[in-house]
Amino acid sequence: MDLTLILGPMKSGKTLELISRISPLKYMPVKFVLFQPERNVRDAEVQSRAGAMLSGRKVQSLKEALLEDWDVVGIDEVHMFSPEDVVVVEKLLQKKTRVIISGLDLDYKRKIFDTIVRLIELGPKEIIYKRAVCEKCLEYNGIYTQVFKNEEPVVEGPPSVVPDDGSYQYKPVCRECFIKS
Numbered sequence: 084m085d086l087t088l089i090l091g092p093m094k095s096g097k098t099l100e101l102i103s104r105i106s107p108l109k110y111m112p113v114k115f116v117l118f119q120p121e122r123n124v125r126d127a128e129v130q131s132r133a134g135a136m137l138s139g140r141k142v143q144s145l146k147e148a149l150l151e152d153w154d155v156v157g158i159d160e161v162h163m164f165s166p167e168d169v170v171v172v173e174k175l176l177q178k179k180t181r182v183i184i185s186g187l188d189l190d191y192k193r194k195i196f197d198t199i200v201r202l203i204e205l206g207p208k209e210i211i212y213k214r215a216v217c218e219k220c221l222e223y224n225g226i227y228t229q230v231f232k233n234e235e236p237v238v239e240g241p242p243s244v245v246p247d248d249g250s251y252q253y254k255p256v257c258r259e260c261f262i263k264s
């Protein structure tokens with residue numbers, strides 16, 4: 084059925100937006116599920132920084148979404164899934180499943196993730212671009228995610244998906260404050 088993409092930088096409320104769209108389904112006769120990548124070490128449940136929470140399933144591949152029939156499938160942190168997994172999203176849409184997805188659109192070099200490119204190729208019904216407060220100038224216009232190590236911007240070195248174990252800090256920044264390599 085329909086695909087909704089919720090995109091934006093770190094701390095832009097993407098997960099909160101996803102949860103707010105999935106939560107009402109709890110009270111409806113709708114079979115739904117929420118997936119998140121196993122690589123996400125931040126939480127055991129799908130949780131937004133604002134505190135909203137919904138129980139989700141940690142999976143290595145989205146292929147698990149095809150094991151059962153769902154009316155609605157939510158996916159958080161989709162940029163961490165392999166681009167090949169987007170085939171699963173296409174199959175879900177063909178099965179008339181509604182799919183709501185959130186994730187980073189751009190990596191720390193401002194390059195769009197391959198996974199996001201493939202999702203856009205599926206022709207989403209809507210793409211919601213969220214903004215964050217720029218952590219440099221504190222304006223509400225953060226559109227990029229810069230990676231810092233010891234307060235210095237990292238312009239090359241780490242993989243496009245940086246480990247979320249505290250050794251690097253992710254900060255949303257605006258166009259003016261982003262430091263290019």
Ligand SMILES: [Zn+2]
Pocket residue numbers: 217218219220221222256257258259260
């Ligand atoms: Zn700024």
